[in-house]
Amino acid sequence: MKKLRIKQHTRTDFLTYLGVIILFVVMNVLKSNGSLSRSLTGQLVPICCYMSMAVSLNLTVGILGELSLGHAGFMSVGAFSGIVAAMSLQNIIPAAPLRLAVAMVIGAAAAAIAGAIVGTPVLRLRGDYLAIVTLAFGEIIKDLVNCLLVGYDAKGLHMAFNLTGSKTIDDLGMKEGGIAIIKGAQGATGTTTIASFTAGFILVMVTLFVVLNLKHSRAGRAIMALRDNAIAAESVGINITKYKMMAFVTSAALAGAAGALYGLNFSSLQATKFNFNTSILILVFVVLGGLGNLWGSLIAAAALTVLPELLRAFSDYRMLVYAIVLILVMLATNNPTLKTFFSRFKLHKPTGKEAV
Amino acid sequence: MFPKLVPMPSPNLLTERDADKTPILECINLGINFGGLAAVENFNMAIGRTEITGLIGPNGAGKTTVFNLLTKVYQPTKGTILLDGNDTHNMTTAQVNRAGIARTFQNIRLFNDLTVEENVTVAMNAHMRYNMWTGIFRLPAFWKEERVAHERALELLSIFNMADLADTKAGSLPYGAQRRLEIVRALATNPSLLLLDEPAAGMNPSETAELMENIRKIRDTFQIAILLIEHDMNLVMNICEGIAVLNFGRIIAKGTPEDIQSNPAVIEAYLGKQKEA
Numbered sequence: 001m002k003k004l005r006i007k008q009h010t011r012t013d014f015l016t017y018l019g020v021i022i023l024f025v026v027m028n029v030l031k032s033n034g035s036l037s038r039s040l041t042g043q044l045v046p047i048c049c050y051m052s053m054a055v056s057l058n059l060t061v062g063i064l065g066e067l068s069l070g071h072a073g074f075m076s077v078g079a080f081s082g083i084v085a086a087m088s089l090q091n092i093i094p095a096a097p098l099r100l101a102v103a104m105v106i107g108a109a110a111a112a113i114a115g116a117i118v119g120t121p122v123l124r125l126r127g128d129y130l131a132i133v134t135l136a137f138g139e140i141i142k143d144l145v146n147c148l149l150v151g152y153d154a155k156g157l158h159m160a161f162n163l164t165g166s167k168t169i170d171d172l173g174m175k176e177g178g179i180a181i182i183k184g185a186q187g188a189t190g191t192t193t194i195a196s197f198t199a200g201f202i203l204v205m206v207t208l209f210v211v212l213n214l215k216h217s218r219a220g221r222a223i224m225a226l227r228d229n230a231i232a233a234e235s236v237g238i239n240i241t242k243y244k245m246m247a248f249v250t251s252a253a254l255a256g257a258a259g260a261l262y263g264l265n266f267s268s269l270q271a272t273k274f275n276f277n278t279s280i281l282i283l284v285f286v287v288l289g290g291l292g293n294l295w296g297s298l299i300a301a302a303a304l305t306v307l308p309e310l311l312r313a314f315s316d317y318r319m320l321v322y323a324i325v326l327i328l329v330m331l332a333t334n335n336p337t338l339k340t341f342f343s344r345f346k347l348h349k350p351t352g353k354e355a356v
Numbered sequence: 357m358f359p360k361l362v363p364m365p366s367p368n369l370l371t372e373r374d375a376d377k378t379p380i381l382e383c384i385n386l387g388i389n390f391g392g393l394a395a396v397e398n399f400n401m402a403i404g405r406t407e408i409t410g411l412i413g414p415n416g417a418g419k420t421t422v423f424n425l426l427t428k429v430y431q432p433t434k435g436t437i438l439l440d441g442n443d444t445h446n447m448t449t450a451q452v453n454r455a456g457i458a459r460t461f462q463n464i465r466l467f468n469d470l471t472v473e474e475n476v477t478v479a480m481n482a483h484m485r486y487n488m489w490t491g492i493f494r495l496p497a498f499w500k501e502e503r504v505a506h507e508r509a510l511e512l513l514s515i516f517n518m519a520d521l522a523d524t525k526a527g528s529l530p531y532g533a534q535r536r537l538e539i540v541r542a543l544a545t546n547p548s549l550l551l552l553d554e555p556a557a558g559m560n561p562s563e564t565a566e567l568m569e570n571i572r573k574i575r576d577t578f579q580i581a582i583l584l585i586e587h588d589m590n591l592v593m594n595i596c597e598g599i600a601v602l603n604f605g606r607i608i609a610k611g612t613p614e615d616i617q618s619n620p621a622v623i624e625a626y627l628g629k630q631k632e633a
Contacts, residue, residue, distance in 0.1 A: 235459055
């Protein structure tokens with residue numbers, strides 16, 4: 001096969017993968033040395049989940065150019081369906097890593113379906129409707145899971161909605177030895193935690209692989225083209241709704257997988273964890289890392305998840321300092337002087353004719 | 357110098373070489389109303405398969421509206437558009453493009469954050485077959501089709517000597533190059549009718565001369581029909597085989613460049629009515 005010439009983006013993608021691998025190895029070495037603090041060790045899996053969330057949201061916001069304010073909602077769908085899958089498959093698939101993988105796939109599929117349901121009516125429209133609808137979706141999912149009762153026994157899955165507030169897990173009518181998986185507002189409790197840092201690393205790599213390869217295929221070009229100019233994209237034969245759906249559903253599915261891993265990392269998880277604040281937090285990772293810039297999202301997600309821990313010294317003023325750091329980083333990364341300074345280190349020279 | 361047109365009053369602008377074939381484009385009583393205003397009305401026109409046709413008229417005559425009707429940016433409120441004999445009724449912009457109409461825009465609409473090459477390959481999307489998963493997992497079909505697309509893009513870009521700019525971001529190209537890239541992008545969709553909306557706008561005389569050469573070259577190489585809107589009369593009179601003049605949404609004259617230059621209705625539309633002495 002004749003080789004395509006190495007492009008700028010191929011090099012950037014390669015360095016991104018390499019960076020994640022190096023980070024994983026370093027963290028693993030530090031962990032086995034015992035030089036990581038307890039709180040940071042506990043943060044490793046959530047950091048991987050947030051990195052993956054940031055990359056997948058970047059697909060919607062940076063690459064597709066649509067604002068989504070309910071990304072945590074897809075994470076929630078993935079988390080709770082993943083928990084249900086993992087708990088009910090406990091006897092069928094005894095191997096924890098395999099069960100985790102299956103749970104993540106089911107979480108991704110559930111979130112993809114949710115994404116398709118949300119996206120189908122909205123993505124036909126032009127304008128900022130997606131932001132409003134995803135915002136509502138995040139809240140609706142939170143309330144739905146809050147009154148969801150799920151249990152598993154020898155007869156299979158039992159599900160009920162506690163809409164009036166009068167039902168409890170006992171009303172599911174489970175047999176002896178059945179387990180309660182989701183208990184309404186109490187959330188999922190007693191979950192067997194099977195998430196591992198290695199799984200988190202694989203999740204980040206898979207997310208990067210999917211998003212980067214999608215971006216640099218014909219579908220990705222079409223998605224970026226309709227972001228840049230929808231009218232022109234249509235004029236060259238691109239079906240706008242189809243590609244919008246493709247990007248949005250893929251983004252939701254990846255969020256679902258991340259959610260499943262996140263859910264299986266904690267023995268107890270409430271639906272309120274995936275609220276509007278979480279959606280905004282992920283959006284902050286994306287904006288801070290740069291729209292369409294995947295390695296930026298990774299760094300921003302990791303740094304901003306660790307930062308509150310590092311700022312413990314400021315005790316009560318922790319969140320104040322956090323906000324100030326955020327503002328300073330935003331200002332610094334948009335500073336023209338700094339930008340030109342950093343552009344000198346770019347690997348490629350600008351080609352010939354530049355802007356007029 | 358130019359092929360002869362079928363004599364008027366034939367409603368069509370068909371050169372003799374195309375007269376006995378199905379016209380690539382046929383508009384029958386085409387019209388659109390915006391509120392109460394008839395922006396285009398009773399637009400009748402047929403274009404032969406390999407013809408270069410000009411659509412001229414004063415500002416606000418409705419020329420770009422005609423383009424928007426043909427490409428279904430607006431759905432016509434009246435009339436029929438036949439593309440190669442097939443009705444384009446109810447088609448979307450994307451479908452019309454896949455059926456064979458490609459266009460450029462008066463105010464340049466490139467994909468600014470994509471490279472020059474990507475701007476061209478994205479236009480080949482409808483002719484590429486591999487699906488999303490093949491793209492994600494980089495299966496052999498991906499490499500095969502991407503290589504074909506890459507080679508075809510460079511080939512098309514080299515018509516306008518732009519192959520060496522392939523990796524530049526489209527947004528950072530100089531103005532003239534952006535206009536040329538729009539034409540290349542339109543050609544990449546493999547059209548049978550190319551619509552050019554003021555291709556020479558903002559170009560200097562030497563660039564315009566080069567553009568004229570290229571428009572002819574495109575027609576000869578790809579054997580396609582070209583319909584162009586242009587205010588540069590030198591360009592229009594030099595390369596168009598048939599010309600339609602539009603004023604207030606209606607065609608006021610059709611014919612060869614020679615006919616149009618001496619047509620009193622056209623002179624009136626452009627310069628106003630001469631006062632009686």
